Amino acid sequence: MTATLSDVAARAGVSISAVSRVLANAPSARVRPETRERIEQAAQELGYRPNYAGRALKLARSRVLALVVPDVTNAIFSELMRGVEDAAIDHDHVVLLGRSEDMQPGGSMITKLVGERRVDGVLLQLRDEASRADAAALLRDTEQQGGRSAVVFINSLQDRRAGSVSLPDEEAAAVATRALIDLGHTAIGYLGGLPTAFTAQDRQDGFRRVMAEAGAPVRSSWMTDLGYTADQGRRALRRIWSRGRRPTAVVVANLNAAIGVLAEARSLGIAVPSELSVVALHDAWTAEHTAPALSTVRMPLYELGRAAVEQLISELDQSARRRRRRNLVITDPRPELIMRDSTAVPRGGAVPTSDPEGRTR
Amino acid sequence: MTATLSDVAARAGVSISAVSRVLANAPSARVRPETRERIEQAAQELGYRPNYAGRALKLARSRVLALVVPDVTNAIFSELMRGVEDAAIDHDHVVLLGRSEDMQPGGSMITKLVGERRVDGVLLQLRDEASRADAAALLRDTEQQGGRSAVVFINSLQDRRAGSVSLPDEEAAAVATRALIDLGHTAIGYLGGLPTAFTAQDRQDGFRRVMAEAGAPVRSSWMTDLGYTADQGRRALRRIWSRGRRPTAVVVANLNAAIGVLAEARSLGIAVPSELSVVALHDAWTAEHTAPALSTVRMPLYELGRAAVEQLISELDQSARRRRRRNLVITDPRPELIMRDSTAVPRGGAVPTSDPEGRTR
């Protein structure tokens, strides 16, 4: 049987409040060293472990966070989750994983979790198909909890009613595009996310900015907004390949979509990279084993996860009134270009346009 | 603010125990329909939600399960997790996700979770590198909790001190091997899991059985046991390719390893499937986008997840003494062959050896 505070108290010959104070290591615990000793000894011998149900009931804090993402098994999230878990552990919290699909109309799983006080707050990455209205509804629901809970959006909404953490999407897309430009490409396509995706606009902006800076034309027939999945990537490539002039390179706004692009290129008989270079946003182990291995831009997902937790817990620690809801963009470390084998100089030959010192590094 | 039982009671003009009984829908709740009506109405109006900390404290049951797997973002686990979540929800439980790496020596995360009663039980898939000793230590730790918690092993240990659920590994490997045989291959290699992996032996047995049945020779120079990751798959192919005679096909005991095999085949200049056919165990979306698309054997992961939860909760519902710890193998649905483009008749031409009615379907 698990020992309780009163077991420890009995064994140490003190009151349970003394034990509680000592073990909580409260600064207010002015205890005789000797007593502290006895208590710690007893706790040790009994293998005392605090019971979190008791604690949660008393403190009205479960020390559980929910992490809700569109697709748990997306390799891209690996780092995110590690960041979240590590930060949660640092703060003696624990994390519950959910799928955003379960966030359906009406009795959303999240509302339930929060309403039953099973979790103190939620880290939420909305599905790309989610509407602002969904988000608003959720926000309203959780606000009803008397501000005792909070939600932090990950890579989704930026809104003053909630905290958020996001990736430097604009910059990452810029880095990818710049890499292609530096190789000598100017005929570059862009395969982006769904128009409803929260990251879609920024990434496209980054692409456009660098193209403009380089004086390269942006052709709308080389731009798609079909989505971040492999199948959507396939469709996107098929589409731009079917319309007249063709680009010598594409930046694909998502790694999984790029995996689809590579697969489709193969069935279309397009040689990568000699005929078409491809760079993807996001990196994961899968990128090393595609054919050819994908050049990518690595994003600070681990740090994003950590930051999300810090933000959430800090909100939770503030009273609902004076809560500081920050909208953070994680820029440390910066997006990093990882050159593999899916990129090369364009067929005509390299025409280095910009700085030879290589700011692509 | 969240309403409590006594808020509801006050509003309905009854005692809190009446409310508790009605809302718990206890069979013993012999209540006047009229009272029930009033109570339900009040609960409705107040938006009452049970507080799980209170419930957990009283019942000594958190209704939280931990799911601990080696790698959360492995696409293979997608279905497993869906199964686990769905079943958990059916039983009004919630699931916490952990990584087996955190199960390190000494203060394993699992022991902590269980000791603090944050979870009632754990679904555990051991890492392939985990030793029987690790498992035993963990078992001992959780048993100390006075048998109030339980662990169910997933695809790992089979032991009478704990329940377990497993995949039909032998059969799946047999199905994969049979597919190759039916195509006319007899020179077949086998790229397996680490010798310490709990599934390694069964899968290899399945391979050997079908080879024996077909009268095909098993050559040890075509067998490896390097592991289930992509990199390990690459190494495995390199190894068997470097030793004299070469097989015309391989069964790879894991999808991710097979992704590595394909990548390595490419850099070795081996044509798949014309020169080498490959079939992998396990299926996931990634298999559709490899080059060429991978032929696989799909396993009942969703059902495995569900079964694991059912087993765990059923153990939890029994008193520690008379607990039935079952070791289940999930065979419904059976392993299913999914033919894609990584398999073909061997170069020499097809020599259909066995039943033309096609038992590979």
Next chain:
DNA sequence: TTGAAAGCGCTAACAT
């Protein structure tokens, strides 16, 4: 420096 006691929200045994 230490202890007594109240109370967080809930369930269930017992009383009415």
Next chain:
DNA sequence: ATGTTAGCGCTTTCAA
């Protein structure tokens, strides 16, 4: 058919 009450394990005021 419904109400009263004790108590799950914990933290924290208040008193000594």
